[in-house]
Structure formats: structure tokens, C-alpha cells
Amino acid sequence: xxxxxxxxxxxxxxxxxxxxxxxxxxxxxxxxxxxxxxxxxxxxxxxxxxxxxxxxxxxxxxxxxxxxxxxxxxxxxxxxxxxxxxxxxxxxxxxxxxxxxxxxxxxxxxxxxxxxxxxxxxxxxxxxxxxxxxxxxxxxxxxxxxxxxxxxxxxxxxxxxxxxxxxxxxxxxxxxxxxxxxxxxxxxxxxxxxxxxxxxxxxxxxxxxxxxxxxxxxxxxxxxxxxxxxxxxxxxxxxxxxxxxxxxxxxxxxxxxxxxxxxxxxxxxxxxxxxxxxxxxxxxxxxxxxxxxxx
Amino acid sequence: xxxxxxxxxxxxxxxxxxxxxxxxxxxxxxxxxxxxxxxxxxxxxxxxxxxxxxxxxxxxxxxxxxxxxxxxxxxxxxxxxxxxxxxxxxxxxxxxxxxxxxxxxxxxxxxxxxxxxxxxxxxxxxxxxxxxxxxxxxxxxxxxxxxxxxxxxxxxxxxxxxxxxxxxxxxxxxxxxxxxxxxxxxxxxxxxxxxxxxxxxxxxxxxxxxxxxxxxxxxxxxxxxxxxxxxxxxxxxxxxxxxxxxxxxxxxxxxxxxxxxxxxxxxxxxxxxxxxxxxxxxxxxxxxxxxxxxxxxxxxxxxxxxxxxxxxxxxxxxxxxxxxxxxxxxxxxxxxxxxxxxxxxxxxxxxxxxxxxxxxxxxxxxxxxxxxxxxxxxxxxxxxxxxxxxxxxxxxxxxxxxxxxxxxxxxxxxxxxxxxxxxxxxxxxxxxxxxxxxxxxxxxxxxxxxxxxxxxxxxxxxxxxxxxxxxxxxxxxxxxxxxxxxxxxxxxxxxxxxxxxxxxxxxxxxxxxxxxxxxxxxxxxxxxxxxxxxxxxxxxxxxxxxx
Ligand SMILES: Nc1ncnc2c1ncn2[C@@H]1O[C@H](COP(=O)(O)OP(=O)(O)OP(=O)(O)O)[C@@H](O)[C@H]1O
Ligand SMILES: [Mg+2]
Numbered sequence: 001x002x003x004x005x006x007x008x009x010x011x012x013x014x015x016x017x018x019x020x021x022x023x024x025x026x027x028x029x030x031x032x033x034x035x036x037x038x039x040x041x042x043x044x045x046x047x048x049x050x051x052x053x054x055x056x057x058x059x060x061x062x063x064x065x066x067x068x069x070x071x072x073x074x075x076x077x078x079x080x081x082x083x084x085x086x087x088x089x090x091x092x093x094x095x096x097x098x099x100x101x102x103x104x105x106x107x108x109x110x111x112x113x114x115x116x117x118x119x120x121x122x123x124x125x126x127x128x129x130x131x132x133x134x135x136x137x138x139x140x141x142x143x144x145x146x147x148x149x150x151x152x153x154x155x156x157x158x159x160x161x162x163x164x165x166x167x168x169x170x171x172x173x174x175x176x177x178x179x180x181x182x183x184x185x186x187x188x189x190x191x192x193x194x195x196x197x198x199x200x201x202x203x204x205x206x207x208x209x210x211x212x213x214x215x216x217x218x219x220x221x222x223x224x225x226x227x228x229x230x231x232x233x234x235x236x237x238x239x240x241x242x243x244x245x246x247x248x249x250x251x252x253x254x255x256x257x258x259x260x261x262x263x264x265x266x267x268x269x270x271x272x273x274x275x276x277x278x279x280x281x282x283x284x285x286x287x288x289x290x291x292x293x294x295x
Numbered sequence: 296x297x298x299x300x301x302x303x304x305x306x307x308x309x310x311x312x313x314x315x316x317x318x319x320x321x322x323x324x325x326x327x328x329x330x331x332x333x334x335x336x337x338x339x340x341x342x343x344x345x346x347x348x349x350x351x352x353x354x355x356x357x358x359x360x361x362x363x364x365x366x367x368x369x370x371x372x373x374x375x376x377x378x379x380x381x382x383x384x385x386x387x388x389x390x391x392x393x394x395x396x397x398x399x400x401x402x403x404x405x406x407x408x409x410x411x412x413x414x415x416x417x418x419x420x421x422x423x424x425x426x427x428x429x430x431x432x433x434x435x436x437x438x439x440x441x442x443x444x445x446x447x448x449x450x451x452x453x454x455x456x457x458x459x460x461x462x463x464x465x466x467x468x469x470x471x472x473x474x475x476x477x478x479x480x481x482x483x484x485x486x487x488x489x490x491x492x493x494x495x496x497x498x499x500x501x502x503x504x505x506x507x508x509x510x511x512x513x514x515x516x517x518x519x520x521x522x523x524x525x526x527x528x529x530x531x532x533x534x535x536x537x538x539x540x541x542x543x544x545x546x547x548x549x550x551x552x553x554x555x556x557x558x559x560x561x562x563x564x565x566x567x568x569x570x571x572x573x574x575x576x577x578x579x580x581x582x583x584x585x586x587x588x589x590x591x592x593x594x595x596x597x598x599x600x601x602x603x604x605x606x607x608x609x610x611x612x613x614x615x616x617x618x619x620x621x622x623x624x625x626x627x628x629x630x631x632x633x634x635x636x637x638x639x640x641x642x643x644x645x646x647x648x649x650x651x652x653x654x655x656x657x658x659x660x661x662x663x664x665x666x667x668x669x670x671x672x673x674x675x676x677x678x679x680x681x682x683x684x685x686x687x688x689x690x691x692x693x694x695x696x697x698x699x700x701x702x703x704x705x706x707x708x709x710x711x712x713x714x715x716x717x718x719x720x721x722x723x724x725x726x727x728x729x730x731x732x733x734x735x736x737x738x739x740x741x742x743x744x745x746x747x748x749x750x751x752x753x754x755x756x757x758x759x760x761x762x763x764x765x766x767x768x769x770x771x772x773x774x775x776x777x778x779x780x781x782x783x784x785x786x787x788x789x790x791x792x793x794x795x796x797x798x799x800x801x802x803x804x805x806x807x808x809x810x811x812x813x814x815x816x817x818x819x820x821x822x823x824x825x826x827x828x829x830x831x832x833x834x835x836x837x838x839x840x841x842x
Contacts, residue, residue: 149405150445152398156391163389166353167403168374282392290353 007239012131013197015235017042019134020189021213022220022227023141024070024182030145030222031178032158032171032283036092037077038186039210040099044069045190047103050117050201051110053194059126063191070187071180073099078179082172085287096210104203115203117194126196130188134228137185141224154178158281161288171288186210208264215267222281230270237263303365304329304529305350305381305498310359312345314743317734319345321553322359327498327531327546332524334540334561335533337550337573338775339747340733343533344386346550347500351383352376363498377403382496384487386503386533386746386773387684392476396469400490401454405444454493461492465519479632481512488519499523501532503746505539506773509630509801517543535747535775537566537580549573574777582783584624584809586827587790591621592660594764594795595642600654602637602819611637612819615654619795621763624786626810627799630839634819635799636681639768642797643668643678659763672701675763679753679770681799687753690742694732697741698723698756722759730755731781746773754782758789765789768799783809803832803839817841 021038028035048069053062073095080091104115111117145151153174156164161171193209194201212234220227241262247254305327312320320342327333335343348354350361352370361368363379370376373383390399455471462468467485475483484504491499499520505513520530520543534540540547541561549557549572557572570578595618602612612634619625629635637650644650645664656663658674672678680686688697699719702708708719720737727735732744732751741749750773757765767786771779786809790796800806806813813830815823815838823838 147448148446149449152394152402152405152449153445155394156402159391159393160389163391163399163402166351166373166383166385166389168352168372168377169403170372279393 010239018231024185028182037095040096041186042190045187049191066191074183334544334547341550382491626806629816677757677762
């Protein structure tokens with residue numbers, strides 16, 4: 001019994017960063033911009049939050065700084081793919097690699113050690129707030145997409161930007177805002193990695209969670225609530241993996257590396273099994289230029 | 296009307312617009328009086344859509360002026376035009392498939408449903424606008440989208456109430472909650488019109504609104520447009536159908552080569568005069584095919600073809616049998632949606648169970664039911680597809696590559712797996728010239744051609760294959776009168792050179808002028824067959840309606 005409630009609690013905790021990132025991805029992709037850069041945005045957020053917390057002794061200020069770091073990276077991404085019309089997959093990968101290299105470099109500059117920040121003491125860490133915050137964000141995203149003009153514009157930017165433009169609303173401006181917002185949310189997701197799930201930043205700490213969030217988003221058909229539930233599924237796989245470590249099979253201990261595969265395996269199975277049936281926003285990945293720019 | 300005695304609802308003065316090397320508008324002058332229906336006609340690429348998009352604020356003119364009720368306007372986006380009561384239904388609908396009809400309508404006018412409350416006394420923010428005093432009663436919110444608006448609530452309930460009132464007034468009811476993609480085109484058109492009414496437009500621009508409508512839907516549309524005109528709204532509509540111009544407009548303006556070349560009261564002109572003015576030479580409006588000289592073996596045989604419906608309940612095509620011999624044109628007449636599209640899909644993809652449930656199809660004597668589309672095309676089949684943007688062209692690719700489409704394996708262009716680009720260049724250049732695709736720039740992407748020129752490009756490609764069987768679906772949809780004449784002559788020429796031609800069209804005149812034999816499709820069945828000389832418009836119309 002205790003084991004089950006522990007598993008559930010751990011599931012919710014571990015799904016928190018995924019939920020933030022998936023909501024960020026949702027905003028960006030529903031507006032028509034593929035966001036494979038979530039991974040890199042999370043890394044930036046994780047570092048920003050750790051540095052911020054160490055410096056200010058407040059996880060909340062740390063979170064803010066983490067979101068700012070995600071925002072800054074998202075700004076570069078948006079710049080590449082909206083006005084400069086770079087391929088969104090390639091630019092997204094570039095952002096991920098940039099973040100992968102930049103974060104240890106910044107650590108070295110700041111603390112003289114590559115790859116990690118100093119430990120954050122227990123009272124300065126988050127204990128449960130991000131978990132609630134994540135679900136509040138899910139609720140807000142749901143409300144945004146369903147009931148507000150902003151959500152309708154966002155959806156049209158990804159579905160039929162010409163129609164949005166013809167209705168007098170500049171589609172690329174909406175995309176800009178959506179990508180920046182996705183940087184803030186993915187940054188918050190990263191922040192929970194370093195200040196909520198652990199107590200410092202570590203090299204490549206996102207470990208594919210940005211991609212997992214993207215998978216959850218696709219699994220959830222680009223809709224906030226189903227995507228969040230998919231994050232919980234991946235969180236569960238992660239929690240189960242931790243519980244299963246050290247398990248014995250026919251007397252021998254199963255190598256931990258095998259067990260650690262579990263969340264990734266679930267991701268692959270889910271993607272292979274369901275993606276075909278999901279319908280992406282129609283203009284996803286397509287550049288849009290107004291007739292006046294196109295000349 | 297508050298506006299002081301001005302007689303002109305809309306005026307364009309010397310509008311010029313250049314796209315790269317193409318001068319789309321070269322000094323367009325246009326005046327439209329309030330409370331009239333103004334027809335706009337002109338060849339493909341004459342610049343009609345461009346001028347209308349400028350009037351709607353989508354394109355910024357390089358030079359020239361726009362005046363609304365006598366006041367000069369400078370527009371930075373359609374929002375400014377919408378605020379002045381301009382509305383437009385575009386040649387390609389501006390609707391997003393997964394969203395409901397309601398959401399598509401309220402887009403950009405969220406909060407409109409709450410009556411007039413927040414609208415009065417608001418600032419006009421566009422640059423260089425004279426004053427807010429010119430705004431009419433009941434005009435939409437002229438404010439740009441603000442943060443407050445964006446985060447407000449959509450107000451679907453109020454919107455729906457207002458829409459239901461509008462729908463009742465104009466008898467335009469729509470299933471508000473249904474996703475747009477599930478509604479037939481005729482209803483989508485209705486949604487576009489409702490959008491304008493909802494946005495309180497009083498200048499309505501319609502760019503080829505009837506190209507995709509059935510005759511019944513066209514009549515309904517025009518009944519409504521007349522009603523709107525009688526209420527004082529101004530309507531500008533672009534079309535290639537001279538019959539519609541004659542029947543429904545008050546005045547007509549003719550475009551050629553980017554400028555206005557003529558204007559007339561509809562009652563004082565004739566279709567022939569308009570056509571000649573449009574093209575700049577004498578046009579034969581209705582090319583009549585002489586009866587066929589010699590018919591040979593069967594080019595296409597269809598036997599007991601059955602296509603099941605999407606839900607399996609009713610058959611889209613049930614038990615259809617007919618043949619097309621080489622050297623004859625067989626026309627398939629019928630109101631759209633009676634199984635013609637499904638029949639065409641079955642001919643091209645006979646292996647797919649959802650395209651063909653049962654029945655035999657042979658082409659030039661060969662059973663094709665197990666062949667791939669490529670094998671079928673290699674038998675000498677040419678196709679002018681119904682939906683040119685999706686099935687006939689790669690809109691983002693240049694003209695040259697679009698000309699190659701489907702010919703990439705042919706010996707003429709393929710050397711051991713490599714495309715011989717000099718041959719391609721030469722052949723494409725020759726075809727584009729011969730078929731008068733404008734502009735004749737092989738590097739331009741096909742999506743930037745005007746609708747009619749896209750069609751000519753497809754026609755050029757398909758006729759250059761020297762087909763044994765030509766399947767032409769709606770070959771002149773959206774095509775101007777000059778090009779229509781040209782395409783009709785080509786179809787007759789292909790027949791005289793021995794091709795069998797299957798012509799599917801919802802234009803009765805086209806079917807009657809060209810066909811050696813006519814089959815009428817009604818609810819998935821062949822409801823009548825007529826030989827040349829044995830049909831009249833009224834008889835065919837009767838059969839098409841199931842009589
Ligand atoms: N966005 C664009 N980029 C480049 N060229 C364009 C663009 N839009 C239009 N053109 C060119 O401008 C010319 C005028 O096009 P327009 O669409 O106004 O013609 P149209 O009179 O509406 O023709 P149709 O009857 O075939 O619709 C054409 O030669 C077209 O190729
Ligand atoms: Mg046009």
C-alpha cells in the first residue's frame with residue numbers, strides 16, 4: 001500500500017517538468033511552429049533556475065530566472081524560424097545543441113566546475129508548489145484555447161494563417177508570442193528539474209524530457225488536457241523505473257540500465273502506436289509570409 | 296447614410312502593384328456606386344483578385360489611392376478595411392477545417408455578439424484617417440486587437456444569437472457547431488457570406504463565388520445578393536461566367552493586362568461584346584464540336600462499377616456501366632455530388648477498395664483493376680483533375696517541375712534515372728508559350744499563378760502526352776472565356792487525333808457543346824444517355840434533377 005501511494009506521488013512529481021514543457025510545446029505547435037527545441041529550452045531553464053536560486057536563495061526568483069533563460073533561448077529560436085524562415089526541425093536541433101554546449105560552459109564560467117552548479121540547500125528547494133502550478137497552467141491553457149480570442153487566433157495561426165491575416169490579425173505576431181510563451185513554460189519545466197526534483201543543475205539534465213513532452217503533446221493530439229494526461233503516463237513510467245531499480249530476476253539483479261530504458265520505451269511505443277491517427281495543425285512547420293513581404 | 300451626399304461607395308484611383316517582374320495592376324481606376332451589384336470580369340491574370348485584395352487591405356498598393364465614401368484611406372492591414380465596412384469572400388475560402396462554423400465566423404470580431412455596447416466612441420487608429428465621424432452606424436469595432444480583447448472571452452452565446460437572427464433574415468442557416476471540413480462547399484460559401492454580414496460589412500467583395508457552386512446554390516446566392524443590394528449594400532463580384540454577369544449585375548467593369556479597359560451598364564451590353572473586350576480579339580463564346588468523324592475501339596470500358604460510401608451505408612456509385620470509344624467525347628453531366636468525383640477516383644485508383652468496391656474497368660482493352668496509378672497513366676491516360684491545387688500541381692514548386700510531374704519516367708526527360716534538364720527546359724518553354732500560360736516564367740512557383748493560368752499549365756502538360764484516353768474533370772473551371780475557347784478546341788483536337796475523351800463537367804453548356812454522347816449521373820447511377828442531337832437543355836436538366 002505504502003509502495004503504491006509512494007509510486008503515485010512520485011508519478012505526479014516526475015510528470016511536473018513534462019507538463020510544463022508539453023504546455024509550452026502546445027502553444028508553439030498549435031500556432032504552427034514545430035518545437036523540437038523544447039529540450040534545449042528546458043536545459044536553459046534548469047540552469048537558470050539553479051543559478052538564480054543559488055544567487056538569491058529563493059526558488060521562486062530562481063524559477064523566474066529559469067523562465068527568463070528559456071525565454072531568451074526561445075527568442076533566438078523564433079528569430080531563426082519566423083523572420084529568417086529557417087527549417088524548423090534543423091533550427092530546433094541547433095538550439096538543443098547550443099543549449100547542451102552552452103550550459104556546462106556557463107557553469108564553468110560561473111563556478112569554475114564544468115557541468116554542475118553548487119547544491120541548493122533543502123529549505124531553498126521547491127517542495128510541492130511546482131506540482132500544483134503545473135496543473136494550474138494546464139487549466140489556463142485549456143481555458144485559453146477554448147474560450148478566449150487569443151486561443152482562437154493561436155489555433156488559426158497554426159491551421160490557416162491566411163484566414164487569420166484576412167481577419168485582420170497578423171499571424172506571425174501571434175506565432176512570435178506563442179514561441180516566446182513556449183520558452184517561458186519550457187524554462188519553468190526545466191526549473192523544476194533542478195530545484196524541485198533535484199538540488200542542483202547537472203549536465204544534460206533534461207535527458208530527453210523535452211522530446212518526451214513533445215511525444216506527450218502528439219499523443220494528446222495537441223490538446224492541453226490529454227497532453228497533460230500523457231505526461232502523467234510518462235511520469236508513471238519514470239516512477240516505476242525508479243521503483244524497479246534493484247529488482248531481482250531469477251536470483252540475478254537486472255542491470256539498472258535496462259530498467260532506465262522504461263520511460264523511453266513507453267514513449268516509443270506510444271508514438272509508434274498512436275501518432276498515425278493524430279492530426280497535426282495544418283500549417284505546422286510551414287512558413288507564413290504576408291503578401292506584402294513576399295514580393 | 297450619414298455620409299454627405301457622396302455618390303461613390305468605393306473608388307480606386309491609379310492603383311499599381313508589382314510582384315517581382317509581374318505588373319499585376321497597372322493603374323486601376325474603379326468606381327462603384329452604393330446599392331449596386333458591380334461585375335468584374337477579365338482574363339486570367341488580368342489583376343482582378345489583386346485589385347480586390349488591395350481594396351481589402353491584404354496587399355499594399357505601390358501607388359494609387361483608395362477612397363471609401365469619398366474619404367481617402369491608407370490601410371496597414373485588413374483590419375482597417377473591415378473597420379470601414381469592407382468584407383471579402385476569397386477565391387480560395389478562408390476557413391479552418393477543424394474549427395466550427397461559429398468560430399470561423401467570429402474570428403477577428405470576437406465580442407461583436409454583445410450588440411453595440413463597446414463599439415461606440417472608439418478611436419480609429421489607422422494612419423492618415425480623416426476622422427471617426429465618417430463611420431457609419433453599426434460598423435464593427437475599429438480598434439486593433441488589444442491585450443484586453445485577446446484575453447477576454449469569446450462570447451459564443453451572444454454571437455450565436457446574433458447569427459441566428461442573421462440566418463433567419465437571409466435564410467442562410469448553418470450547423471454552427473459542425474467543424475467546417477464536414478460541411479459541403481455550398482455551405483462553406485454560406486459561412487463566408489455570414490462572416491461578412493456578421494462583421495457588418497456593407498461593401499461585399501466576392502471573388503469567383505460561384506466557381507464551386509451547383510446551379511441551385513448559385514441561384515440562392517444571387518437571390519441573397521439582390522436582397523442585400525436592395526438593403527443598400529454594395530456588392531462587387533468577380534466571375535468568368537458571362538451569363539451571371541448578364542443576369543445579376545447592374546454594371547460591369549472589364550479588366551485586361553492589369554488595368555480597366557471598359558465599363559458599361561449591364562443592360563446596354565452583350566456577352567459577345569464583353570468577351571471581345573476582355574480578350575482584345577474576337578472570341579467564339581461557345582465552340583461547337585462537329586460530330587465525330589470516326590470512332591474506333593473502346594478506349595475506356597466500365598462495367599458494373601460500385602463505389603461504396605464512406606460509412607458503407609449507401610453506394611456513392613452503384614452499378615455504372617458505360618464505355619468511351621477512341622475518337623469520341625462522352626460527357627458526364629450532373630449536379631456536383633452525384634457520384635462524379637467517386638467515379639473519377641475509381642478510374643485512377645481501381646486497386647484501392649475505398650475507391651472501387653466492385654466492377655471491371657479496362658483501358659485500351661487492358662484490364663486495369665489491379666494496376667497502380669502509374670501503370671494506368673503509362674497506358675496513355677491524361678487527366679485534368681477536379682481539384683487542381685491538390686491533385687494537379689505542386690504549388691510551391693516552379694512551373695518547370697510542375698510540367699514534369701507524371702512525365703519523370705518518360706524517355707524524353709529521363710536519362711538513366713537522371714532528369715535531362717535541357718530537354719525539360721525546352722519542352723516546358725515551348726508548351727508554356729503554346730498554351731499561353733502567363734507569366735511564362737518557368738522558375739516561378741505554380742502557386743503564384745492566377746487560378747486560370749494554373750489550369751492552363753495542367754492542360755499543357757496533359758495534352759503534351761498525346762493521350763489515348765483523356766479524362767477531363769471541370770476543365771474550364773475558373774478559366775476565362777478566351778482560354779475556355781482554347782481548351783475546348785484542344786479537347787476537340789485530341790478527339791480528332793483519336794483520343795477517347797471522358798468529360799465530366801457541371802457546366803451544361805460545355806457538356807452540350809462538346810459531347811458526342813451524354814450520360815447524366817444522378818445519385819450514383821446513370822440516369823439517362825443521349826446521343827448528339829438528341830438532347831436539349833431542359834431534358835438534361837430534368838434528368839439531372841432525378842426526373
Ligand atoms: N502573391 C503573388 N506573387 C507573385 N505574383 C502574383 C501574386 N499574386 C498574383 N500574382 C500575379 O499577378 C497577376 C495578376 O493575378 P490575379 O490573381 O490578380 O489575376 P486574376 O485576374 O484574379 O486572375 P484569375 O481570373 O485567374 O483569378 C498574375 O500574373 C499573377 O501571376
Ligand atoms: Mg483571381
